Amino acid sequence: MTNYKELISKMTLEEKASLMSGDNFWNTKPIDRLGIPSIMLTDGPHGLRKQGGKADHLGLNKSIPATCFPPAATLANSWDLELLNEVGTYLGKEAASEQVSVLLGPGLNIKRNPLCGRNFEYFSEDPYLSGKLAANMVKGIQSHGISACPKHYAVNSQEHMRMTIDEVVDERALREVYLEGFRYAVEEGQPKTVMSSYNKVNGEFANENKHLMQDILYGEWDYQGVVVTDWGGNNDRVEGLKAGNQLEMPSAGGITDKEIVDAIKTGKLSEDVLDEAVERMLTLVFDTKEALRNTEKVDYEEHHKKAIDAAKRSMVLLKNDESLLPLRQGQRVAVIGDFAKAPRYQGAGSSLINPTKVDNAWDLLAETELKIVGYEQGFNRFGGKNESLKNSALRLARQADVVLLFLGLDEGSEAEGVDRQDMRLRGNQLELVNELSKVHDNIVVVLSGGSVIEMPFVNDVKSILHGYLGGQGGASAVRDILIGDYNPSGKLAETYPIKYEDVSSAPYYPGLEATAEHRESIFIGYRYFDTKHVPVLFPFGHGLSYTQFEYSDLEVTEQSISFKVKNVGMLAGEEISQVYIKSTNSSVFRANKELKGFSKVHLEPSESKEVKIELDDHAFAYYNSFINGWSVESGLYEIQVGSSIEDIRLTETLELQGDDAPHQYDQEVLKHYYQGDVHQITDTEFHQLLGYTPPNPLWDRKGKLGYNDTIAQGRYKKGFGKALYLVVLLTKKVLHVMGKPLQANNVMFVMNMPFRQIPRFSQGKVSEKMIDRLLKLINLW
Structure with a gap:
């Protein structure tokens, strides 16, 4: 970090405090007399969302055109570190060309539950995969000298009540699952900025949480950069500054700057803390501003081609009975489904990109040598019966050899600010798919969506190609895979359950009011399904190819694993090999096995390659909260190498001598954890695991509302509080009926915003006195 102490010595206290919050929605404050410029921060994780006009946080107002790459949920299925670096490089180039210093992404929160409305922005249920992918995207973005900003640190697991919810999670799960991906992103990617999350973690807001910030981020991981709040994510500005949160965004209209100045004058805050924060901010400002002096012009057509390439390498062929795909020249093909003509290619909210162009599958398929017999919409996108659309689709299907059926989640189904209902x-x-299966044997389902989907039709169709959210070039990628111009290579970065009730966190998700209890602990995703032997629809790591691969010659040491992969099919293709490690005699409860390495290799027919995967310090370890550190047990470990978590091809046993540190896990007290039966966790077990008794998960329904409460809590009040809640709720419903899901989501943002945040978000237009009067009115009844 460059030393800016001399410059800081020339600044007034008020000037130093001013650098701790934004000048407006997207920019930091300049200090002109000292030559300190303003810098711009913008969304987003898979494309530049730079707003030229009115600013907002939920993607409602248009931004300048930019390349919309596939979001993280899609890119994760590539398991391709080089690709993530390349996409990051393209993103960084576009940001730099627009004089943007900080690109707010990637998002790498763990997919604790399939219903999280923002899962499309996150990589995986697995922290190792998430962290490795994020680290490489960070490196790519920052190759242009600007800053990436991994988010949301930490445990942002639900959108419902996200600004006030207390995520209650045991220390071991916190370290092994929720923080491990961030560790990789910080230590390997070395981002210049990290974004804190809105929520509390074990009773403290994330940006004020000294354990998360001081002990771990700045302490153990030696983070050298800046921490920025999520937009409107500041609670107590002074406590946040003490914990190590330098920048509050957006502008609070000077309200919190004054709080910092007053705290120093009264001795509540040391000026040395502020000076350190200012030095970190100056480093970010000057380093990124220097990088923006000479930027390259963007070739948006080249970037569109890269978006297509990224989508192709990330799509997953889930099922392909009788090798129905790829389609063959001359086959009569019926194209059915609204998503064929109007693609769903990205999520909604702060990552909503204004694309430079958007491909659609119908136009592209019509240009191929397939005999397209026609197109029918088949259904209304946002639901509701329409017999005419359905019957027209059935008539068209009877004329075809193959039916391409485009299904998916609509734009209102998954978005920032709201969680999915199912x-x-x-x-x-x-x-429609049920009726089509009665009249046709050769149905190919092409899915769109950024989250896990139940598939009751899985046995009624022959092929399923999951395009996820393909970005602006997703339709071109779908076409290339369908006709065999590209051999699919993507594999699932998340488990697909048969039904929602099978999910480990289903009994506890979402936290509805005051807290969200993570009673399932470490048993997230495959860690639960594989341990408890719960049948799944498609396992973690699953994905088919148009060719086949064989594995051989496994060699194992404590530091690395090597083996050979051979393409034994007729087509060139790519194989994603996965390494899992299983502790065979652990005295602590553990997942049956965990991902600890992976590699993606391209192989021509009959070609073989040796794959070598290095193991890191945590490959055999668990987090021992008794010693506050990572620990390795002595004993036998099974190394498993395969094509998915359920398709293990090679195994070898390794004996290790560990540190055998004492731990506090009692098998009798924590019996359900040792059994992996986390749907049955008792209060006694959970409290024992936590090491404390958590607060009441419900709001105090009789108490008076205060600054950290929300409009949503007015539902339990009488009089004005209840009326205000009902008006906001009615507004949301009306907007949904009007077909405006994004605006409806914005209403929920207001519904769940703490009263304390309204003056800051309005930059003082709504004053604290006005909020005091509002609360007084609500609390009359």
Whole structure:
């Protein structure tokens, strides 16, 4: 870090405090007399969302055109570190060309539950995969000298009540699952900026949480950069500064700057803390501003081609009975489904990109040598019965050799600010595929969506290609895979359950009011399904190819694993090999096995390659909260190498001598954890695991509302509080009926915003006195 102490010595206290919050929605404050410029921060994780006009946080107002790459949920299925670096490089180039210093991404929160409305922005249920992918994207973005910003640190697991919810999680799960991905991103990617999350973690807001910030981020991981709040994510500005949160965004209209100045004058805050924060901010400002002096012009057509390439390498062939795909020249093909003409290619909210162009599958398929017999919409996108659309689709299907059926989640199904209600497609889509299966044997389902989907039709169709959210070039990628111009290579970065009730956190998700209890602990995703032997629809790491691969010659040491992969099919293709480690005689409860390495290799027919995967310091370890450190047990470990978590091809046993540090896990007290039966966790077990008794998960329904409460809590009040809640709720419903899901989501943002944040978000237009009067009115009844 460059030494800016001399410059800081020339600054007034008020000037130093001013650098701790934004000048407006997207920019930091300049200090002109000292030559300190303003810098710009913008969304987003898979494309530049730079707003030229009115600013907002939920993607409502248009931004300048930019390349919309596939979001993280899609890119994760590539398991391709080089690709993530390349996409990051393209993102960084576009940001730099627009004089943006900080690109707010990637998002790498763990997919604790399939219903999280923002899962499309996150990589995986696995922290190793998430962290490795994020680290490489960070390196790519920062190759242009600007800053990436991994987010949201930490345990941002639900959108419901996200600004006030207390995520209650045991220390071991915190370290092994929720923080491990961030560790890789910080230590290997070395980002210049990290974004803190809105929520509390074990009773403290994330940006004020000294354990998260001082002990771990700045302490153990030696982070050298800046921490920025999520937009509107500041609670107590002074406590945040003490913990190590330098920048509050957006502008609070000078309100919190004054709080910092007052705290120093009264001795509540040391000026040395502020000076250190200012030095970190100056380093970010000057380093990124220097990088923006000479930027390259963007070739948006080249970037579109890279978006297509990224989508192709990330899509997953889930099922392909009788090798129905790829389609063959001359086959009569019926194209059915609204998503074929109007693609769903990205999520909604702060990552909503204004694309430079958007491909659609119908136009592209019509240009191929397939005999397209026609197109029918088949269903209304946002649900509801329409017999005419359905019957027209059935008539068209009878004329074809193959039916391409484009199904998916609509734009209102997954978005920032709201969680999903279930894992299902709209009923009219399910009815259509059911009716089509009665009149046709060769159905190919092409899915769109950024989250896990239940598939009751899985046995009624022959092929399923999951395009996830393909970005602006997703339709071109779908076409290339369908006709065999590209051999699919993607594999699932998350488990697909048969039904929602099978999910480990289903009994506890979401936390509805005051807290969200993570009673399932470490048993997230495959760590639960594989341990408890719960049948799944498609396992973690699953994905088919148009060719086949063989594995051989496994060699194992404590530091590395090597083996050979051979393409034994007729087509060139790529194979993602996965390394899992299983502790065979652990005295602590553990997942049956965990991902600890992976590699993606391209192989021509009959070609073989040796794959070598290095193991890191945590490969055999668990987090021992008794010693506050990572520990390795002595004993036998099974090394498993395979094509998915359920398709293990090679195994070898390794004996290790560990540190055998004492731990506090009692098998009798924590019996359900040792059994992996986390749907049955008792209060006694959970509290024992936590090491404390958590607060009441419900709001105090009789108490008076205060600054950290929300409009949503007015539902339990009488009089004005209840009326205000009902008006906001009615507004949301009306907007949904009007077909405006993004605006409806914005209403929920207001519903769940703490009263303390309203003056800051409005930059003082709504004053604290006005909020005091509002609360007084609400609390009359």
